[in-house]
């Protein structure tokens with residue numbers, strides 16, 4: 287969680303310094319997203335969980351074991367960026383080795399694509415499930431309805447966990463001005479989909495809600511819709527200023543208070559830990575800014591595949 | 601002798617039995633109907649979906665990512681327009697993930713006019729499809745080509761779009777050479793693989809044994825050989841052009857070459873160039889609307905690369921830039937090329953006066969590698985406020 291925050295703060299700074307063109311990311315979602323990463327059944331292929339994530343999922347990737355430096359590389363759009371080799375914005379992860387499908391900019395499309403990996407897993411059986419995640423404003427797109435309908439077809443229910451991280455904002459448009467439904471999770475009910483709402487700012491609430499939802503999807507092979515209420519701590523993206531929003535609950539403070547109250551980690555220890563991570567992050571950053579950009583002719587790579595990688599050809 | 605739609609069905613059967621196809625799906629694709637054009641009758645892996653084109657394309661993408669081999673159908677291309685951002689995403693997934701995830705899926709959809717389909721069953725899709733990089737696109741005009749196109753699409757590790765001319769669904773091969781190896785005669789084939797009328801719940805098809813015969817990707821077919829004028833076309837109008845060429849040869853002594861491109865991407869530039877070199881007169885023919893038409897791209901490339909070979913400016917005969925193809929016959933005839941208008945367009949191209957050699961005597965275009973020129977040096981940006989419009993500083997290529 288802490289590394290996720292330090293990473294995002296470094297990314298924001300890089301954008302401001304002109305070391306990257308655009309920032310978008312997950313400060314405010316670390317508590318919930320770290321739990322997603324820790325609870326996912328990590329691996330490649332149908333027996334493991336597929337993740338169709340949102341562009342605020344850095345803490346999920348770190349929890350899975352992705353190194354922070356790779357996110358810095360994508361921010362600086364260098365050729366060493368393992369997720370897109372300098373082609374895509376930061377936060378647009380992709381890692382086939384861990385079933386992390388490419389994160390894309392068009393809002394909500396992942397809810398239409400996720401039904402496909404879930405359908406393959408339904409047929410395959412076993413424990414692997416599909417996890418798909420997006421924001422609250424995006425649920426107005428048809429792709430969200432697609433996911434509700436296709437995951438609950440009679441006798442063809444899908445092992446899919448739909449997650450809506452609800453920060454109550456689109457870019458500048460508040461949910462209360464556009465949405466009449468009381469809770470987004472309620473939309474699952476009409477389809478007989480089990481639902482829950484958790485406090486995504488609280489690690490314990492997030493952990494137990496996710497654990498329960500994943501256990502249900504894994505065992506029952508049926509869909510689940512989980513709404514996680516979260517904060518948006520640095521605004522939408524660099525285009526809206528990316529300044530810290532004091533009025534929002536900060537999940538790191540919630541956790542630090544709990545750790546201190548229960549005698550696990552004092553505020554001083556937390557502070558020292560943060561400083562250590564910041565020092566590492568600075569060193570990674572200094573390395574990344576020396577790495578080369580892609581060459582113009584690299585643009586012509588990877589238009590067509592000559593092997594079926596996803597089908598197992600090496 | 602198989603119809604084009606029977607050829608598609610036989611190919612899908614070979615695909616699911618021998619090339620690993622896991623899912624064939626779309627609206628009304630599974631039993632009992634087996635597709636509104638019967639393209640998917642009797643197939644083991646065919647299933648019905650909700651009425652949701654975005655879901656169909658998304659399902660195919662997800663299945664492909666999960667290592668399956670999906671073939672999705674959009675019932676009419678007229679209803680594929682709400683999927684275009686997913687089609688773009690599908691085309692860019694391998695590229696944007698820098699080679700991490702390829703998307704091996706086939707999308708087939710009926711296209712074009714000619715069945716009195718009114719405004720929403722007459723759309724073409726070739727202009728849209730060729731605007732989406734990362735896809736291979738094929739549009740067969742012959743049953744055997746359709747058979748091979750499906751098998752090539754299924755076997756390819758990339759997204760492949762198979763555009764099936766609606767008006768040719770019941771068309772048959774024109775000669776023995778165009779038969780699919782192993783196919784029985786028309787009557788026997790119908791008895792063996794067409795679902796019976798009425799209750800078909802107990803029916804099982806008896807598939808003929810046909811081979812894995814692919815349609816070479818990016819290769820055109822020369823349907824008629826000629827020396828006076830080249831017609832470069834595909835789909836429904838390939839057959840119109842063929843008949844027009846026969847008539848013009850018999851009645852007016854014109855020698856018309858007809859190239860059926862078959863693959864719109866990658867397309868057979870060598871075949872176009874060779875034909876243009878021979879005749880010096882090129883007519884591109886398709887039925888999509890004429891503004892930002894795929895034929896316009898081919899004209900541009902013909903002008904740039906083949907100018908010195910040309911006797912006349914290359915031409916395009918295409919659909920009129922109208923909001924729709926009207927239902928009444930006179931309206932449809934005014935909207936898309938007809939036999940009469942095609943004959944006229946070929947005649948005009950064959951007989952137009954040759955332009956002077958001095959005009960054509962120009963050096964050939966040499967393609968340059970792109971040169972990157974930063975509109976703003978990224979170093980200059982240090983310390984600036986964070987919320988400037990980032991998109992203004994995009995790369996400029998020259």
Ligand SMILES: Cc1ncc(C[n+]2csc(CCOP(=O)(O)OP(=O)(O)O)c2C)c(N)n1
Nearest residue numbers: 342391392393421422423424453455456457
């Ligand atoms: C289809 C689409 N429409 C519009 C946009 C521009 N856009 C980017 S983020 C965003 C707001 C998304 O809000 P939400 O779904 O709640 O997710 P959040 O960013 O709050 O996590 C918009 C409108 C987009 N990326 N994709």
